[in-house]
Amino acid sequence: MLPExxxxxxxxxxxxxKNGLNADKAAYGHGCKFVNVMDVINNTIIKHENIIGKVNTTAKNIDLFKxxxxxxxxxxxxxxxxxxALSSxxxxxxxxxxxGFVIRGRPxxxxxxxxxxxxxxxSPSFRNQAIKSAQGVVRANIGQDSLSRILLPLPPLPEQKKIAAILSTWDRAIEGTEKLLANSQQQKKALMQQLLTGKKRLPGFTGEWKKTNIGNIAKEISIRNKNRKNYPVISCTKTKGFVDSLSFFNKKVYSDDLSGYKIISRNQIGFPSNHVEEGSIGLQNLHDDAIVSPIYTVFSMEENADPLFVFAVLKTDHYRQIFAAATNSSVDRRGSLRWSAFSQIKINLPSLPEQQAIAAVLTTADEEITTIESDLLRLRQEKKALMQQLLTGKRRVKVD
Structure with missing residues (x-):
């Protein structure tokens, strides 16, 4: 039933x-600004100054497709x-x-x-109908006719303006929180560049840093789940570190037989030997004990090394490049980085107290980022719920 x-x-x-302009390959890269499909997918609003693409075309085409x-x-x-049918x-x-991969809708x-x-x-109503209207096997497609037949509830103009004003308030809050998050992430990155290299020292620390092999401060752990205990299965991602496999991937991506999987305990570090050069290395802090695929290398710190500090160092872009070089020079035909080669990589270490102090500073920065991320998620969820109510008329607004 439609709202009054x-x-x-x-x-x-x-x-x-109207469908868009198609041109020869040589026409692109110069001429007038050209909105392509990625501009539409990646932006809710498109401004002239943010359009990267250009196309050289005739005055007639410009008039037809401007x-x-x-x-x-x-x-x-x-x-x-x-x-x-994502829109901007x-x-x-x-x-x-x-x-040409874009359809323009002009009021x-x-x-x-x-x-x-x-x-x-x-709105969910538009998105659901657009998805159902899509055709194609290899790629999904939608045409002008399908878009034309989508049926949606539309409020009166004064109510439209009020709804837009309310939702734009949430957008401003989300945008402000996104900027705050980006600033915090950049500040942490700068801290890491200074503190993890010794360019900036924390108050009270002056001792010389010592370079050593990873193998001198860590030992490989290779304990198999022979008793088939029901440990949680975890995987390492490039951006989030270790995650619970089932909940993260929303499907089972591991073997039925887990007896050959390796046990990784809390504060141990692990990486898939064939993906560490991509930055897939993690500190296990999800469970007291978990298991990972047999392809993982797992190691723990000796008493002279703090796991949080060492992990932060190994997670930097500098060490990702070192891992890539070591992987490329590996004799392993599968392009893997095994413990024998990994343990020979050099690392620069301050005293244990300074390692722990640096780790504490970075942990505080991580906690601040996590708090902002939670705020951002809450704002997005609130906006989504509000859109669902306002765009269906379940919640009405007062119009001046």
């Missing part, structure tokens, strides 16, 4: 759809149905054209507010 004052509309009644302020753009093809709005008056009348349209085409 709302009406159901077919998109074809409010938008004029964008106007408030045009809605949809990607018409994707590898998956879930990413079909061109919010600029400067000259730009759009590409036919004043029935839809430009700011409201930013949220209107993110």
């Amino acid at each position: 004052g709302w009406k159901e509309i077919f998109l074809g009644n409010i938008l004029d759809f 964008l106007k302020y408030g045009d809605i753009l949809f990607n018409r093809t994707s590898e998956t149905k879930e990413e079909i 709005a061109y919010m600029d008056h400067s000259l730009a054209v759009y590409g 036919k009348n004043s029935n839809i507010n430009t700011d409201f349209s930013l949220y209107f085409f993110q």
Whole structure:
């Protein structure tokens, strides 16, 4: 049942759809600004100054495919149905054209507010219908006719404007939190570059750092799960470190027989021997004990090394490059970095108290980042819930 004052509309009644410009390969890279499918996928709002692509075309084509302020753009093809018909709005008056993998929707009348349209085409109702309308086996596609037949509830213009104003408040809060997160991450990166190399010393520490082989401060652990205990299975990712495999991948990615898997205890470090050069190395702090695939190398620290400090050093871009070089020079035909070669890599260490002090500073920085990430997730969830209510009329707004 429609809320009072709302009406159901077919998109074809409010938008004029048109496919974009196709040009020869040589035409790209110079000429007027050109909006491609990635611009649409990656942005909710497109501004002229942020468009990277260019195309050299005729005056006739420019007239046919030039964008106007408030045009809605949809990607018409994707590898998956879930990413079909993602939308963005061109919010600029400067000259730009759009590409052949993009469908332009131009408002036919004043029935839809430009700011409201930013949220209107993110609604679950639109997304669900667009996904169901997608066709294709290898790639998902959607056409003008399918978009035209999508039926959506539309509030009156005054209510559209109020809804857009409310949701834009959440957008500003999200944008501010994203900037705060980026600043905190950058500050941590700068701290790591200074503290982990000794360029900046914490108060009270002056002793000389010593270079040694990893094998002198760590020992390999290779205990198999022979008793088939029901330990949690974990995997190492490039960005998040160790994660619980089942919950992270939403499917079982490990063997039925776990007897050959390696046990990795809390504060031990591990990496998949064939992916460490990509940055896949983690500190196990999820469980007292867990298990990893047999392809992993697992090691623990000796008493003269702090695991948090050593892990932070090994996680830097500098060591990722070292791992890549060591992997490329490895005699292992599978391109793996085994403990025999890994243990010979050099590491520069301060005294144990200084290692622990540096680790404490970086842990505080991590906790701050985690707090901001939680705030950002909460804001996004609140906005999503609010959109669901406002764009369906389940929650009405007061119009002045």
